[in-house]
Amino acid sequence: MDKEEANQILKDNKMTKVRFAQLIGLKVGTVRTAFGANKLSKRMIRRLEKIRTDERTKRADLQSASFSHFDIRSEEKKPSITEGMIRQTMDIPVKQTLEAKIIGFPTNKFLRIIRFEDGTEGKFKCKPSKHRKMGEQVSVRLIEGDMWLLVR
Numbered sequence: 001m002d003k004e005e006a007n008q009i010l011k012d013n014k015m016t017k018v019r020f021a022q023l024i025g026l027k028v029g030t031v032r033t034a035f036g037a038n039k040l041s042k043r044m045i046r047r048l049e050k051i052r053t054d055e056r057t058k059r060a061d062l063q064s065a066s067f068s069h070f071d072i073r074s075e076e077k078k079p080s081i082t083e084g085m086i087r088q089t090m091d092i093p094v095k096q097t098l099e100a101k102i103i104g105f106p107t108n109k110f111l112r113i114i115r116f117e118d119g120t121e122g123k124f125k126c127k128p129s130k131h132r133k134m135g136e137q138v139s140v141r142l143i144e145g146d147m148w149l150l151v152r
Contacts, residue, residue, distance in 0.1 A: 006044070
């Protein structure tokens with residue numbers, strides 16, 4: 001499998017290299033380097049082939065089912081810009097805040113690694129002297145990717 005085919009599989013599944021690296025348990029830099037040098041490991045190839053077969057079975061299931069009165073591709077409606085402006089003027093939070101527990105301290109002393117109730121993980125920035133206890137509950141709001149903002 002070459003990198004063009006691998007990139008096409010990721011693109012068809014709307015998956016980034018960051019998410020793919022998380023799926024197979026490798027660092028993002030390792031995955032990017034492997035894609036750039038066209039040297040995909042056996043582990044990467046197996047996962048890409050599994051993603052491809054899963055995609056094909058989903059397509060076959062959708063084609064065999066008759067959903068004439070349903071829109072299969074309907075996704076969550078994103079709020080419009082005017083809706084966001086109205087929410088800000090009325091002091092309604094645009095993004096949802098969640099509770100998480102601190103589970104780790106990486107080498108960067110400004111970051112904290114957190115885990116949510118559903119088992120997903122993320123990180124947030126804070127002062128080095130703050131939030132020093134493992135298991136401490138914090139309220140956070142999503143910024144982008146796996147980066148969260150501390151809410152107080």
